[in-house]
Amino acid sequence: MGKLDDKIPLERVDSYRWRIPQRYNPEMRVSGMVYADDVLIEQILLDNAMHQVANVATLPGIVGHSLAMPDIHWGYGFPVGGVAATHAEYGVVSPGGIGFDINCGVRLLATDLLHTQIRGKIDKLADELFSNLPSGVGGAGMHQLSMDEMHAVMVHGAAWAVEESYGFAQDLEVTEEHGCLAGADPDAVSNTAMQRGMKQLGSLGSGNHFCEVQTIEHIYDAEAAQALGIGQVGQIVVTIHCGSRGFGHQIAEDYIRLAESKQQDFGFHLVDRQLACLPLQSNLGKSYLSAMACGANFAWANRQLLMHGVRQAFASVFGKRTRPKDMPLVYDVCHNIAKMEEYEIEGQMQRVCVHRKGATRAFPASHPVLPEKYRAIGQPVLIPGDMGRYSFVLVGAQGSMEETFGTCCHGAGRRQSRTAAKKSITGKELIEQLAARGVTVRVHSKNLLPEEAPQAYKDAQQVVNVVHNAGLAKLVARLKPVIVVKG
Amino acid sequence: MALRPYEVFDHTADVGIHAFGDTLPELFIHAAQGMESLMVAPEQVRESVSREIVVEGHDIISLLIAWLNELIFLFDTEYLLFCAFEIGVFAETSLRGRASGEPYDAQRHELSSAIKAVTWHEASVQRSDDGYRASIIFDI
Numbered sequence: 340m341g342k343l344d345d346k347i348p349l350e351r352v353d354s355y356r357w358r359i360p361q362r363y364n365p366e367m368r369v370s371g372m373v374y375a376d377d378v379l380i381e382q383i384l385l386d387n388a389m390h391q392v393a394n395v396a397t398l399p400g401i402v403g404h405s406l407a408m409p410d411i412h413w414g415y416g417f418p419v420g421g422v423a424a425t426h427a428e429y430g431v432v433s434p435g436g437i438g439f440d441i442n443c444g445v446r447l448l449a450t451d452l453l454h455t456q457i458r459g460k461i462d463k464l465a466d467e468l469f470s471n472l473p474s475g476v477g478g479a480g481m482h483q484l485s486m487d488e489m490h491a492v493m494v495h496g497a498a499w500a501v502e503e504s505y506g507f508a509q510d511l512e513v514t515e516e517h518g519c520l521a522g523a524d525p526d527a528v529s530n531t532a533m534q535r536g537m538k539q540l541g542s543l544g545s546g547n548h549f550c551e552v553q554t555i556e557h558i559y560d561a562e563a564a565q566a567l568g569i570g571q572v573g574q575i576v577v578t579i580h581c582g583s584r585g586f587g588h589q590i591a592e593d594y595i596r597l598a599e600s601k602q603q604d605f606g607f608h609l610v611d612r613q614l615a616c617l618p619l620q621s622n623l624g625k626s627y628l629s630a631m632a633c634g635a636n637f638a639w640a641n642r643q644l645l646m647h648g649v650r651q652a653f654a655s656v657f658g659k660r661t662r663p664k665d666m667p668l669v670y671d672v673c674h675n676i677a678k679m680e681e682y683e684i685e686g687q688m689q690r691v692c693v694h695r696k697g698a699t700r701a702f703p704a705s706h707p708v709l710p711e712k713y714r715a716i717g718q719p720v721l722i723p724g725d726m727g728r729y730s731f732v733l734v735g736a737q738g739s740m741e742e743t744f745g746t747c748c749h750g751a752g753r754r755q756s757r758t759a760a761k762k763s764i765t766g767k768e769l770i771e772q773l774a775a776r777g778v779t780v781r782v783h784s785k786n787l788l789p790e791e792a793p794q795a796y797k798d799a800q801q802v803v804n805v806v807h808n809a810g811l812a813k814l815v816a817r818l819k820p821v822i823v824v825k826g
Numbered sequence: 827m828a829l830r831p832y833e834v835f836d837h838t839a840d841v842g843i844h845a846f847g848d849t850l851p852e853l854f855i856h857a858a859q860g861m862e863s864l865m866v867a868p869e870q871v872r873e874s875v876s877r878e879i880v881v882e883g884h885d886i887i888s889l890l891i892a893w894l895n896e897l898i899f900l901f902d903t904e905y906l907l908f909c910a911f912e913i914g915v916f917a918e919t920s921l922r923g924r925a926s927g928e929p930y931d932a933q934r935h936e937l938s939s940a941i942k943a944v945t946w947h948e949a950s951v952q953r954s955d956d957g958y959r960a961s962i963i964f965d966i
Contacts, residue, residue: 386838413838415947415963439943439965476865476905476930476940535902545940546966585902588943588965592895595946600884612887613947756836757939757966786938790966826940 347389349373349380355809359393359405366610367396372404372742376805379409382754382797386413388420394610395423399618400430402684402691406743408698409805410752410797414438416613419697420752424744427679427690431607431616432624434594434631436694438675441590441634443548443582445721446514446642446671447732448649449568450661452575454554454821457657464552464656465781465822471648472550474543474826475783480584481541481644489537493525496636497671500643506650507664510643512710514671515700518639524629529593532630536586536637541644545784545826547791548581550649551723553730553818563716563734563815567669576818577666578730579645580723582675583638590634594627619692628677635676642671669732670719674699674749682744693744701735701747701812720812724751724799726780726791726825727773730818731803738810747811751799760795773823782825791825832860841939842963846956850886851913851921853951853958854893858911858925861894861944864964865901866935871909876926883919886951890960894944897925901941905930939966 350358352372357380359371371392375383383389388411395417396405402424411420416435425431457464473480482503484492491499497511497518511517525533543550555564555574564570583590598615602608605618617624650663677694684691702709702718709718717734724730739745755763764772766785769792773780782788789795800817807814832845843860847853859868879896883889900906908927915922930937943965951960 388838415840415945415965419839435946439945476937531899535899538903546942585899585942589899592943596888596891599888599946611947612949613945615946753839756838757841758834758836783932784937786936787940790939 355805359389364393364397367393369396369401369404371396371407373407373411374805374809375409376801379797379801379805383411388413388418391418392421394614395421397610398423398425398431398433398614398616399607400425402426402689403744408748409802410748410750412753414696416611417694417696420748421696422698422743422746423694424691425619427619427692430692431618432627432677432692433614433616433694434591434598434627435613435615436696437591437631437677438696439588439591440582440675441587441631442638442673443675444638444642444671444673445578445580445723446646447669447721448577448646448666449669450575450653450666452657452661453573454575455573457575460656461779461822464652465779465824467652467656468550468649468822468824469781471652472543472645472824473541474824476545476826479542480539481648484537484540489533490525492540492637492640493528493633494523494636495519497639497643500640505644505647510668513668514639515673518643518671520632520635522629523632523636525633527626527630528590528633532586532589532593535589536584539584539586540637540641541648542584543581543645543826544584545787548826549726550645550824551578551820552822553578553820555816556729556819557817559814559816566713566716567719567732567815568667569669569732569816577649578721578723579642579649581642581645583634584641586637587634590630594630597623631677635673638673639671670721672699672721680745682740691744693746695746697749698746699749700745701739702745703735703737703740717813720747722748722750722799722803725793725796726820726823727776727778727793729799731799731814732816732818733803733807733812733814736810736813739812743811747806748802751796751802753795754797755795757790760792761789763794764789764792778820778823780823784826788825831856834860834864837963840964840966842961845960846958848957850958851916853960854890854913855911857890857894857960857962858897858908861897861941861964862908864939865941866907866937868909870935871907872928873910873926874928875906876924877906878924880922881920886918887949889919889921890951891944891946891949893921894962898941898943907935941966
């Protein structure tokens with residue numbers, strides 16, 4: 340921690356915005372801006388997340404504000420739900436500001452099945468998904484990679500998977516960056532990282548990652564929902580939440596260690612070692628971005644393989660009624676990433692490195708990078724809630740370009756520690772509680788399940804209401820869980 | 827011998843440990859035991875295999891993180907859980923040691939967490955009259 344007062348001097352801007360002034364910590368280069376309503380701000384103030392927003396504001400070359408989304412909670416270095424843009428010429432990239440799970444993200448598939456049509460086959464579908472999607476600790480991935488294949492995955496991302504017949508070319512059109520971040524260079528990645536990745540492609544892992552079959556419970560915006568192919572209440576959709584597994588974790592570890600050892604050389608004195616950073620224009624900074632792109636590409640290939648497993652499971656349970664082609668990918672977003680993007684800042688277009696640590700890109704309608712079919716409505720934003728209540732689909736709105744470097748929230752955000760969650764309920768009780776709500780669960784470790792209990796999370800509805808009301812994104816649909824598959 | 831080898835503390839999304847030791851090698855061994863205990867109860871792990879561990883750091887904290895991260899790497903690549911540790915050679919920026927345990931067996935090992943990474947957030951190694959104390963937060 341830096342030189343901090345005990346109490347955060349939060350200044351209310353309006354119903355959904357709070358400022359942390361620079362006077363809070365003399366080392367802050369910009370002020371902090373937190374998006375929350377009266378209820379969420381109380382929950383946010385219960386942990387150290389606000390100090391971390393202030394710490395991020397000390398990063399060299401940070402522009403605008405150090406931003407916090409309404410799902411923010413205490414992370415390490417950056418808060419989870421934190422966003423920071425640094426100037427491309429004189430700013431830095433902080434590997435910890437992307438996080439250990441590089442390109443952790445979410446994808447959503449549509450089906451033309453209705454909830455009423457699958458009721459008799461829920462258990463069969465749950466079993467099939469559980470066996471098709473390797474998960475849990477020690478679960479080897481669907482595709483064991485050779486070193487040559489590992490290189491191809493690092494460079495080509497989801498396109499490699501499509502080449503290998505895991506999915507279709509159309510899937511890439513609706514994946515952020517088409518499933519391949521440019522600039523990936525395997526030479527920037529350690530052998531240790533590659534060894535961790537080679538066994539794990541096509542696996543969910545554990546923690547908060549999951550595959551959920553959901554039904555559309557409510558539609559807020561019929562036109563947008565139609566355009567996304569999720570326009571019918573009762574329709575079945577599938578969400579996959581996963582990242583780059585041990586491969587990304589090791590890339591992050593390697594570069595945080597490297598950056599940490601070079602802070603004095605660069606003349607940086609950071610308030611938290613996890614914030615260790617590299618100038619964007621330095622060779623090391625460029626090297627990190629090349630390695631991060633490899634991690635991001637691995638994650639997109641990973642989600643592409645997992646989606647293939649989901650399509651196979653549906654085909655095997657429902658036969659010709661649901662062929663893989665009948666389950667289009669709606670969109671895939673990443674929520675742990677750094678991107679070089681351009682924004683108008685103080686009247687001038689500036690190129691910046693946007694760190695999204697537990698935050699989702701939310702570009703509005705007519706943005707040139709959006710796929711043609713979504714250009715009129717905006718970029719889909721996928722917000723998983725918790726396994727008992729609901730998840731949400733939104734589309735980006737103009738406010739995100741003006742205020743948050745094209746970004747909004749990423750999930751519900753934790754409010755209870757893992758230990759506290761475990762103490763409050765057993766795995767068996769939770770499974771029964773979820774069954775009573777109509778949610779079927781398949782999980783490897785019943786011990787781990789309570790850590791992800793709905794009560795451990797903030798209310799995702801409150802979180803998405805804030806970003807909707809603040810004009811960062813627009814609500815499209817609410818999804819209710821039917822089947823949850825976890826590690 | 828330190829009064830208690832380690833204790834676990836809470837973090838909103840993750841979990842941390844405080845480790846204690848009369849000497850730095852003892853501190854490192856207790857930190858490793860503490861981290862492994864987050865994954866599985868030590869009494870469930872037998873000593874059937876061992877691995878030599880050689881790591882380097884640029885200071886004591888980076889050395890501790892490298893030591894713990896090597897154990898995570900061995901779990902990720904070989905599914906090895908460890909219960910016993912020894913450190914042969916210890917210098918401030920390098921160490922050579924050995925970890926003993928066995929591969930994860932879903933039938934016998936009741937896993938309670940899987941650790942993604944060792945974080946640098948508020949990581950510390952401090953010396954007092956009572957010996958050494960380390961704090962480490964893990965990404966779960």
